[in-house]
Amino acid sequence: MAPPRPTNRHASLRRIKEPQDGRAIDDALILWLQGPKTETGEDMAELHLHGSPAVVKAVLAALGRFPECRLAGPGEFARRAFANGKLDLAQVEGLADLIDSETEAQRHQALAQMRGALSNLYEGWRRSILEASALMEAAIDFSDESDVAGDAAERALAIVRELRHQILAHLDDGHRGEILRDGFRVVLAGPPNAGKSSLLNALARRDAAIVHEEAGTTRDVLEVRLDLEGLPVIVTDTAGIREATGAVETEGIRRAMTHVREADLVLWLNDSTGDAVPPPPELLSRGPEFFAAVATKIDLAGAPPPPDAVPISVKTREGLARLTATIASLAADRVGSTETPAITRERYRSHLETCLEALEGFLGGNTADYELRAEELRQAAQALGRITGRIDVEEVLGEIFGRFCIGK
Ligand SMILES: Nc1nc2c(ncn2[C@@H]2O[C@H](COP(=O)(O)OP(=O)(O)OP(=O)(O)O)[C@@H](O)[C@H]2O)c(=O)[nH]1
Ligand SMILES: [Mg+2]
Structure with missing residues (x-):
């Protein structure tokens, strides 16, 4: 379609x-x-067309006339890159996250993962387990020479103890990576009538939710996505919580409570012109970092708002900047x-939990039972290998026997 074939890695202007x-x-x-120095490891050609639908359609139609050409399936390039050892599974997932990323912090995390930040960590741990x-x-092979065997087993224990420590610390991360990937909720x-839907609209800067002076306006759960200083934040409006007056409102309140329980942060709103309604006890019991009180409609209030609440008015936009800054800083703390x-x-x-379990089985096992304990290590290494997609037993054996000349 554009002969002759250009020199490798040189852009050429051609008539297609x-x-x-x-x-x-x-x-x-x-x-x-x-x-093999390409994204998939295979030979590739790129056509940098003028992007109009008509040009693209004509080129695709022309390519389709070659019997060996077809459109790629979803994820097929990444799949080939994986099959050819260009990316491991965690990197492929990083690539998918990079494509879906909406904010700076998400992009940063996804790019690091695609470049192998997690893969290197897990592969490093897997190599320690193989060691x-x-x-x-060796302990098994030399089990008739008890001091040689005992010494080897002791060294294995020291490696695994250190590893256990590192994996525990990695797991105890407050789900920060997942919060960043999925959004801070x-x-x-x-x-009812506290001004929740009004606040949602003000944060979204559009009329997303219906606002009305009637109590019990909102029944469905409504979400808007915001980018607060590079962090993805999902703000959810819910039905006002009270003794419901009907079946639909009851369902709305049930949904509201489900979201309250799963939130990364609940803003509990109260109209500052009336008596404040305390939040449900189960909300407070989750800990102070999950909760912030907000006093609304301060443009109307006569009395000063309670000192522990963030005062806002959607009407004058007073306090909104402080509230968004509070949300952003709480989200940043959680994401770290x-x-x-x-x-x-x-x-x-x-x-990782499966791996840790196996390592703990190893550490707690009978000291002299080398075979059983070696099996725990194999399982631990396999669990890590499943993250990156490297579970080839031959490779594991190759690494063990290649590096330690036991036969000698
Ligand atoms: N003056 C003033 N009125 C407000 C403010 N915020 C909300 N309102 C009014 O308060 C009423 C209730 O607001 P909504 O946002 O619908 O309250 P809600 O908490 O979503 O109510 P439900 O969905 O019924 O639970 C509406 O008439 C709003 O216009 C504010 O900052 N100042
Ligand atoms: Mg509402």
Whole structure:
């Protein structure tokens, strides 16, 4: 369609032609990228077309006339990159997150993961386990020479103790990576008419929710996504919490309470012109970092708002900047530094927990039972290998026997 084939890695300006009749489709830059130094590891060609739907459609139609050409399926490039060892599973997931990222902090975390921040951490741990495994294999082989065996087993124990410590610290991260990936969830709750929907609209800067002087206006749960200083924040408006007057409102309040329980932060709103309604006890019992009181409609209030509440007026926008700054700083505290890699998916957490369980089985096992304890290590290494997609037993054996010349 654009002969001759350009030099490897050199952009060339070519006329793209219809293969059957030679009709010109577009003038474009084309690139020929020879594997294996490409995204998928395979040979690739790139056509930098003028992006109109008509040009793209004509080129795709022309390509479709070659029997060996077809459109890629979803994720097919990433899948090939994985199959050819260009990216491991955690990196592929980082790539997916990078494509979906909406804020700076999300982009930062996803890019680090795609570049292997988590993979390197987990692979490093897996190598330590393999090292301990090799020592246990040595202990088994030399079990008739008890001091040699005992010494090897002791060294394996020291490695695993240190590793256990590191994995525990990594797991105890307050879910910061997941919060950053999925968004910091702020729920607006409080009695009816407190001004929850008005605040949602003010934060979103649009009329997302219906606002009305009638108590019990909101029944459904409504979400808006905000970017607060680079952090993704999902603000949810809920039904006012009170003794409900009907089935629909009861359901609305049930949904409100579900969101309150799962929120990363609940803003409990009260109309500052009336008596403040205290939040439900189960909300306070989650701890002070999950809760902030807000006194609304201060443009109307005669008495000063309670000192422990953030005073706001949606009407005059007074206090809104302070409230958003409070939300942003609480979110930033929870997400913490993005410099050290954090767990970004439940999948990793569950494999890490399996790994930890096996390591604890190893540490708590009978000292002399080398075979059983070596098996715990194999399981621990496998659990970590599942995160990156490296669970090849041959590779594990190769690494053990390649580095420690036990036969000698
Ligand atoms: N003057 C004044 N009125 C406000 C302010 N915020 C909300 N209101 C009014 O208070 C009433 C209730 O506001 P909503 O935002 O619907 O309250 P809500 O908490 O969502 O109420 P429900 O959905 O019924 O639980 C409306 O008439 C709003 O216009 C404010 O800052 N100042
Ligand atoms: Mg409402």
